[in-house]
Structures are given as structure tokens and as C-alpha cells.
Amino acid sequence: MSHLTASSSSRRLRLAAAAGLVAPLLALTLAACNPMDVLEKVHSEEFDDRAAAEKGWVGVAMPEWIPADATKIKNTATNDETNSVIAVEGGSAPEGCEKKERLALPFDDRYGELGEPLPTEVFACEPYEVVQTETGWLGWFNAREENQTPDDLR
Numbered sequence: 001m002s003h004l005t006a007s008s009s010s011r012r013l014r015l016a017a018a019a020g021l022v023a024p025l026l027a028l029t030l031a032a033c034n035p036m037d038v039l040e041k042v043h044s045e046e047f048d049d050r051a052a053a054e055k056g057w058v059g060v061a062m063p064e065w066i067p068a069d070a071t072k073i074k075n076t077a078t079n080d081e082t083n084s085v086i087a088v089e090g091g092s093a094p095e096g097c098e099k100k101e102r103l104a105l106p107f108d109d110r111y112g113e114l115g116e117p118l119p120t121e122v123f124a125c126e127p128y129e130v131v132q133t134e135t136g137w138l139g140w141f142n143a144r145e146e147n148q149t150p151d152d153l154r
Contacts, residue, residue: 037076042108044076060084060151065125065139067091072136076108081150082143086128087111089136097125104129106140114138127153 037044047053053062053073059081066073070091077084085106102122105114112133122129127150130139141150 041079042076043079044074046075047073049073060149061154063125063128063139063141063150065094065097065123065128065130065137067094067137070136074111076110077141078107080147082148083107083141084150085111085138085140087133087136087138091136093132094123094125094130094137094139097123097130100124102129104140104142106138107142111138 043058045053045056045058047056049071050066050068050073053066053075057075059077063086066086066088068091070088072087072089074087075084076086085108099121100123102119105118114131119131122131124130125139128139128141130137143149
């Protein structure tokens with residue numbers, strides 16, 4: 001009987017050790033779709049449509065400029081929410097925005113580049129800047145002050 005107990009204890013120790021090694025890797029994998037996101041201190045999400053984005057948006061309130069009829073909504077933001085870039089496919093023009101001079105550029109180009117020449121005007125959808133792309137819309141937020149998030153400017 002003691003042999004069975006020792007064997008069970010040994011097996012539990014091996015399982016616990018394995019879990020100790022596997023758990024951080026599993027957490028790393030689940031934390032981001034792109035493993036580089038963890039190293040770059042960003043998080044990324046992707047949604048099929050606006051309704052799904054409204055339910056699953058992470059970090060700050062979902063931007064109001066995202067068109068109701070947009071699809072394939074992708075978001076990458078710094079973990080502190082001071083920078084973000086959002087790409088949507090399709091969708092009508094963002095509402096409640098006005099044309100203004102561009103102030104910044106997206107901090108990340110994983111959803112495409114703005115091309116040359118860079119646009120001088122954007123839709124200002126406070127606090128985001130938004131431009132039309134070949135497939136839909138690209139918007140971005142860059143903090144103007146330390147630790148500022150989009151929620152601070154609404």
C-alpha cells in the first residue's frame with residue numbers, strides 16, 4: 001500500500017512540475033493572438049461585426065466612429081491604452097466626425113500603411129483620427145499627454 005502512495009505522490013509531483021512549466025506558456029498563448037503582442041506590450045482583438053465588438057472590446061470604450069455596418073473589426077492597442085490602431089472592412093462613413101488636418105500617424109502598421117503621400121486631412125472622430133482605405137476604414141489614437149487614453153477625451 002505504501003508503494004502505491006509513493007507512486008501517486010511522485011506522479012502528482014511530476015504533474016505539478018509539468019503544470020508549472022505549461023501554465024505560463026498557456027497563459028502567454030491565450031493572452032494574445034500574436035505572441036509578439038506580449039513582448040511589444042500590446043493587445044489585439046478581432047471581431048466579425050460591430051455587435052460582437054461592442055460585447056468584447058477590451059481596455060476602453062469601443063470607439064463610436066466604427067460604422068454600424070462594418071465587418072472584420074481589428075484592434076491593436078498598447079496595454080496602457082495610450083495608443084491604438086483600428087481597421088474595419090466596409091462600412092459607411094463614420095458619423096459625428098469632421099475633416100481636419102492630420103495630427104499624428106498610427107503607432108503600428110500591421111493593418112496596412114497610409115501610403116505616399118501621407119494624407120494631410122483625416123476625419124477627426126474625437127479622439128480618433130480616421131481615414132478611408134481600399135477595404136474600409138483605418139483609425140488611430142495617440143495620447144497627447146502622459147497616460148492619456150481615449151476615454152479621458154470623450
